[in-house]
Every structure is written in C-alpha cells, then in structure tokens.
Amino acid sequence: MKIDPHVHLRDGASQRHKETLRHGFLMAWKAGLSAVFEMPNTIPALTSEPVINKRIKAGEKALKELQLPLFHGILPGITASEKQIREVVDIWKRLFPKIPGLKMFAGQSTGNMGITEYEEQQQVYRNLTRQDYNGVLMVHCEKESLLRPELFDPQNPETHLAARPPEAEIESLRDQIELAEKEGFGGTLHICHISVPESLEILEEKRKTVPFFITCGITPHHALLSVDEMKKPDGLMLKVNPPLRSEVMQKQMFAALLNGRIDWIETDHAPHTVKEKMEDYASGIPGLQFYSRFIEILYKNGLSGEMVEALTFGNIIRTFSIPVATFSENPGSQTIRSDEYGFDPFISIWGGHRGKN
Ligand SMILES: [Zn+2]
Numbered sequence: 189m190k191i192d193p194h195v196h197l198r199d200g201a202s203q204r205h206k207e208t209l210r211h212g213f214l215m216a217w218k219a220g221l222s223a224v225f226e227m228p229n230t231i232p233a234l235t236s237e238p239v240i241n242k243r244i245k246a247g248e249k250a251l252k253e254l255q256l257p258l259f260h261g262i263l264p265g266i267t268a269s270e271k272q273i274r275e276v277v278d279i280w281k282r283l284f285p286k287i288p289g290l291k292m293f294a295g296q297s298t299g300n301m302g303i304t305e306y307e308e309q310q311q312v313y314r315n316l317t318r319q320d321y322n323g324v325l326m327v328h329c330e331k332e333s334l335l336r337p338e339l340f341d342p343q344n345p346e347t348h349l350a351a352r353p354p355e356a357e358i359e360s361l362r363d364q365i366e367l368a369e370k371e372g373f374g375g376t377l378h379i380c381h382i383s384v385p386e387s388l389e390i391l392e393e394k395r396k397t398v399p400f401f402i403t404c405g406i407t408p409h410h411a412l413l414s415v416d417e418m419k420k421p422d423g424l425m426l427k428v429n430p431p432l433r434s435e436v437m438q439k440q441m442f443a444a445l446l447n448g449r450i451d452w453i454e455t456d457h458a459p460h461t462v463k464e465k466m467e468d469y470a471s472g473i474p475g476l477q478f479y480s481r482f483i484e485i486l487y488k489n490g491l492s493g494e495m496v497e498a499l500t501f502g503n504i505i506r507t508f509s510i511p512v513a514t515f516s517e518n519p520g521s522q523t524i525r526s527d528e529y530g531f532d533p534f535i536s537i538w539g540g541h542r543g544k545n
Contacts (some may be wrong), residue, residue, distance in 0.1 A: 194454030228265030
C-alpha cells in the first residue's frame with residue numbers, strides 16, 4: 189500500500205477549473221495510492237469545523253461516485269489564533285485518523301495562509317503544547333523575511349530561485365525546531381518538501397538532541413529536477429514553492445533519499461491551469477500523474493522493496509500512528525497520460541521535448 193501525505197486538492201465554485209475532487213482522487217487511485225492527505229489552503233481554507241465537515245462530505249460524495257476505497261485524509265490549517273488552534277486540535281482528537289494531523293505555513297505560499305512572524309509561530313507551538321497536541325505538525329518552511337519576491341522576473345523564470353533562496357528554508361527550519369523545543373512541543377515536527385542539503389544536515393543534527401520527533405519528506409520534483417529546467421521553454425510551468433534548486437543541491441537531495449536519510453515521499457501535487465501558470469505565474473505543479481513512474485525510478489536506482497515500502501507507507505503510518513487496517517489495498521498503478529494536466533512537468537526525465545513544438 190502507498191500513501192501520498194501531501195496533496196493540494198481543488199474543487200468548489202472557485203477552484204474546480206483547476207481540478208475536481210473526483211479527478212484528483214481518480215489520479216491518485218490510478219497512481220497506485222491507497223490514501224491521500226489533503227492540505228488546507230483550499231478556497232475556503234480548511235481551518236474551521238464547518239468548512240472541514242463540508243469537505244469531508246464532498247470527499248465522500250466524490251469517492252462514492254467513483255466507487256473507490258481511497259482514503260481521504262484532511263490536514264486542517266493552523267492560524268495565529270489561540271481559539272482556532274484549540275478548535276482544530278479538538279477536531280483532530282475527535283476525528284483522527286480522518287484528520288491525521290495539522291499543517292502550518294511558516295511563510296506565504298499559495299493561499300496566503302502564512303504565519304510569518306517568529307512570535308506568532310512561537311504562539312502556535314505554545315498553544316499546541318497547552319492543548320497536549322502530540323500528533324504530526326506538517327510545516328512549510330520558508331522564512332518570509334528572507335524571501336525577495338522583487339527578484340522574480342517572469343521573462344527568466346529561473347529567477348524564482350533567487351526570490352526564494354535556500355537560506356529561507358534553512359532559517360525557517362532552524363526557527364521551527366528552536367521554537368518547538370522552547371515551547372515543549374510534544375508531537376512530531378514534519379518538515380515538508382525538504383529541498384536543501386544544509387536543511388537536512390541541521391535536521392539530522394538536531395534530531396539527536398531534541399525531546400520530540402522530527403521527520404522530513406521530499407517531492408519527486410525536488411529529487412529529480414533542478415532550476416536549469418526552468419531555463420528551457422515554458423520554464424514557468426515549473427514554478428513551485430520551495431523552488432527547484434541548483435543541480436548540485438538536487439543531486440545531493442536525490443542521493444539523500446536513496447541513502448535513507450529522508451522519511452517519506454510526498455508529491456505536493458498542486459495543479460493549476462496552463463493559463464494560470466503562464467499568465468499569473470501561479471506556483472505549484474501536479475505530481476500524482478508522475479507518482480508511479482517515480483517509484484520505478486527509485487527501483488532502477490537500486491532501492492529495495494523494503495525501502496520503497498518504508499518511504500511510501502511504513503514510515504508514514506508509523507509517524508502518524510495510523511493502523512494499517514485503515515487503508516484498502518490498491519491493486520496497482522494504471523497508465524495516466526503524462527499531459528493529463530495540460531502539460532508534462534517531468535518530460536525531461538523520460539526524454540522528449542518540452543514546449544509547444
Ligand atoms: Zn504543499
């Protein structure tokens with residue numbers, strides 16, 4: 189069985205042109221997954237009980253129509269409000285494992301759910317500790333004060349890397365670990381889509397001494413694609429947060445994955461229309477359509493079945509403490525058109541040409 193614990197599903201009045209729940213679920217099932225955990229930066233955001241309940245119902249309806257036993261987990265978003273944190277921790281306590289954990293954006297990304305100030309982030313950890321939260325807190329680490337959006341030039345999409353430099357991830361990760369330790373956080377701090385070798389080194393060092401768990405996940409795109417891909421035609425299609433890194437860093441991160449230094453694979457699946465990518469410079473790329481091929485690449489690079497199982501399932505359910513029986517077996521992956529989302533972000537991986545010609 190396989191789980192993708194980090195997907196951005198769309199749907200609803202203002203987002204169904206990007207993708208519907210039905211379509212996202214179908215892609216996940218075809219990819220060979222038994223479960224997806226959904227991120228909260230939808231419209232409206234999944235930060236309160238009424239919205240979350242609605243989303244659960246919408247998910248149930250879509251899965252019933254598809255007649256698929258896919259598990260749809262929801263990760264409520266955290267805001268800076270103490271009352272809101274109390275509410276989402278309470279939902280987690282009551283609805284776990286349907287609500288497997290919580291998500292915090294420690295920096296702005298799509299949806300502007302960022303808790304950007306150090307003091308506000310400290311309040312989050314303080315409140316989670318007060319609420320005896322011992323589940324998983326998934327964090328998007330990019331320190332707002334180190335972002336330089338003015339450096340992004342859509343004519344040269346690779347400048348997105350300068351706009352969101354490695355230091356932003358490194359320093360945000362340092363902050364999260366420091367604050368979690370200071371405030372006596374008793375859960376698991378999960379660093380989403382880790383993309384910088386130095387971040388991983390700091391995490392590995394800190395993990396030895398702090399009294400809570402720290403885990404990290406990597407996306408297929410950060411493992412396989414470098415910023416050089418953004419210099420090719422239609423490079424805007426690869427704009428994503430955190431950005432694709434230098435080839436040196438990307439290769440180091442892929443090696444780290446193969447060497448068992450990363451806990452799991454998360455696609456960070458985030459579809460937009462081609463128009464939104466090219467004209468509004470939207471950040472985020474779809475990844476579900478590439479999931480099963482990514483697993484094949486891991487096998488080709490010498491990973492054992494046991495290692496792949498850990499990266500796609502075992503480490504995830506152990507960290508979230510979810511019983512295996514929660515999930516249904518998926519009989520296996522099926523072919524998905526690589527341009528299912530109007531464009532194939534991974535074309536260079538299996539050869540062929542990007543672009544309109
Ligand atoms: Zn994400």
